[in-house]
Amino acid sequence: MSFFTNKTDVTSILKTFSGVKRHQTNVVSINKVRFSTPKEKGLAESVRVALEDRNFHLVKEFTYFIREAELSDVEVVLIMKDAKRIVHNLTPEFVTVVEALLSLNWRKRSSEIIEAYTEFCIELMVAHNRYLPIGVSKLIVHxxxxxxxESEWVNGGPSENTRNGLKPIHKVLDRILTAVPMAFDIIIDAISAKFPYFKKPCHVTAGYLYNVLWLLEYKPIFEELVFQLVLQKLLLLDVNAPKDEIELEINDQEDKVESDTLFKIDDVFVENLTKSGKSVSHPVGKTLDVCLLLLYEFFDGKCRINENSGDQQRRTANRLFKMLLYLFDEVLLPSHNTHHVQFIIFYVTSLRSVYSEAFLDSLWLKVQNPNASAVIRHAAVGYMASFLSRAIFLSHSTVIFYLKELTKWAHTYIDDSDAYKHNCSLKANLVFYSVCQAVFYLIAFRAKDLTASSKDLLFLQSLQLSRLAMCHLNPLRYCLAPVATAFAGVTRTYQLAYCHTVLERNARRKLATVYGHEKCMPDETLESFFPFDPYVLKLSKKYIEANYMVYQSNDTDEWVYGSIKYDHSRKRGDSEMLEEDEFLIADKRQKNFELSKSQELDKQFPFGSSPGFYE
Structure with a gap:
């Protein structure tokens, strides 16, 4: 039996395509209007059309393309080489596409891309100065x-990978500065404009400063302008990191360590906790600490001279010190109520005795200069007193010399002012009172050194301290109470002067002023500034503490008002010192002392900053 199937007339969905129809379709496709992609046109063709036909449509499309597309390494290299080939045609009217080219991601790409970008950037800066601000800004932002x-930056230093990634940027800048001298001013402006906001995280500001100092390694011509900018920025950090806030946080941390280790008797364990290498917890204070650490490391490497140092090293060190001394006059000296930035000059002067002598000589010239403003002379006296008291590296003869010069100047002032006994106001005699307080401060602080031998005592007797303290201008009236108290104790012990009667009379006068007018007159106390009071930043402190003298109290710090013991109990915030640097004998646990009314009023109306003798 056979079966048959009939062929049905079913049309297939796969239509046959004759040769004629295929030809007609090709003709239609060829005649259609098609748009080439920016990638196909390329930069050179887009710029040619813009220059010849004044049609910038292709340039705009290419700009959008390189901004938004994810370009491969091969594509980036081709674009950079194309751009370099037509660099002379990239006039300022092509600023948009040029900015897009300079913004390409090139840092962490292949070495071929880095080289192509570098060559294009150099050629562009040389051919068109108009693009210098854009090109420099695009580099410095990195x-x-x-x-x-934060993990890539530890205490201001980058990891190895991060440093390797920064090397090409500095190489490009170095080549630009070599090829285009007019780029110097533009780079300074860019560094200033890109400096991070002071509330940025610590590693951001410190990392930026690291790169700024790196610039000085290959272009030292920037030193003065860069350090002037850096000091100004660090002063902003300093005033926004109050010392009392940092001390409060340090004390809280120490209390926490003590409570956490209550049952741990191992002293080494506690010491390791307190010296763990961490900075202070205050956010702005931490940034300041790390930035100062970077500066100390920089100056230590540049200004430290030893037997193996060559002439070039010595010239570099001397140049940097002269520059720093000039910037001290321009930036640091006029600044008020800073706590840590000025220690840069303290550290650098500790490296060579000739530097400390030049620093003191510069300050002393300002004090004697009648043409300088009283405020600057007053600040210079404060720096002199604090530096002479705190710097361990100063010779005894240097301290003796300036103590003699200060008292000699004060006695001359007293002789010249006899005809004006009626004018004893603080404002009219600001420099005189500043010099007197500096003398009292220095004698009280360096009492052990200045009374160590009979020769030293004879020298102190020759200063006529009794005449100075009891003259008609009454300098003890305007001195800070701790300074006057300590000075009175030292001079009484060694029979150099007897100041307690004057202090009692001044206290009664101040008491009457307060009760008579229901307020304390603002000119009753000299507004004092002791710039080298104790350093509380943890990381950078290691560069200071080896050369820093901590005050050690002695029995001459106490004296008696009749039958009442005169002493100072400390309140947090009244002083700028730590407990181990107390001027007057004070109880750490804030015991209650019986104070006279005048001393209570001194606590209620504190004028001036701490003299640095007590916490």
Missing amino acids: WIPGDLD
């Missing part, structure tokens, strides 16, 4: 670490 890159 100096700023990301907010999340």
Whole structure:
């Protein structure tokens, strides 16, 4: 039996395509209007059309393309080489596409991309100065670490990978500065404009400063302008990191360590906790601490001279010190109520005795200069007193010399002012009272050194301290109470002067002023500034503490008002000192002392900053 199937007339969905129809379709496709992609046109063709036909449509499309597309390494290299080939045609009217080219991601790409970008950037800066601000800004912005890159920056220093990533940027800048001298001013402006906001995380500001100092390694011509900018920025950090806030946090941390280790008797364990290498917890204070650490390391490497140092090293060190001394006059000396930035000059002067002598000589010239403002002379006296008292590296003869010069100047002032006994106001005699307080401060602080031998005592007797303290201008009236108290104790012990009667009379006068007018007159106390009071930043402190003299109290710090013991109990915030640097004998646990009314009023109306003798 056979079966048959009939062929059904079913049309297939796969239509046959004759040769004629295929030809007609090709003709239609060829005649259609098609738009080439920016990638196909390329930069050179886009710029040619813009120059010849004044049609910038292709240039705009190419700009959008390189901004938004994810370009491969091969594509980036081709674009950079193309751009370099037509660099002379990239006039200022092509600023948009040029900015897009300079913004390409090139840092963490292949070495071929880095080289192509570098060559294009150099050629562009040389051919068109108009693009210098854009190109320099695009490079320097890479100096700023990301907010999340903290792990890559430890105490202001980058990791090895991060440093390797920064090397090409500095190489490009170096070549630009060599090829285009007019780029110097533009780079300074860019560094200033890109400096991070002072409340940025510590690693951001410190990382940026690291790159700024790196610039000085290959272009030292920037030193003065860069350090002037850096000091101004650090002063902003300093005034926004009050010392009392940092001390409060340090004390809280120490109390926490003591409570956490209550049952641990191992002293080494506690010491390791307190010296763990961490900075202070205050956010702005931490940034200041790390930035100062970077500056100390920089000056230590440049200004430290030893037997193996050559002439070039000595010239570099001397140049940097002269520059720093000039910037001290311009930036640091006029600044008020700073706590840590000025220690840069303290550290650098500790490296060579000739530097400390030049620093003191510069200050003393300002004090004697009648043409300088009284405020600057007053600040210079404060620096002299604090530096002479705190610097261990100063010779005894240097302290003796300036103590003699200060008292000699004060006695001359007293002789010249006899005809004006009626004018004893603080404002009219600001420099005189500043010099007197400096003398009292220095004698009280260096009492052990200045009374160590009979020769030293004879020298103190020759200063006529009794005449100075009891003259008609009454300098003890305006001195800070701790300074006057300590000075009175030292001079009474060694029979150099007897100041307690004057202090009692001044206290009664001040008491009457307060009760008579229901307020304390603002000119009753000299507004004092002792710039080298104790250093509380943890990381950078290691560069200071080896050369820093901590005050050690002695029995001459106490004296008696009749039958009442005159002493100072400390309140937090009244002083700028730590407990181990107390001027007057004070109880750490804040015991209650019986104070006279005048002393209570001194506590209620504190004028001036701490003299640095007590916490």
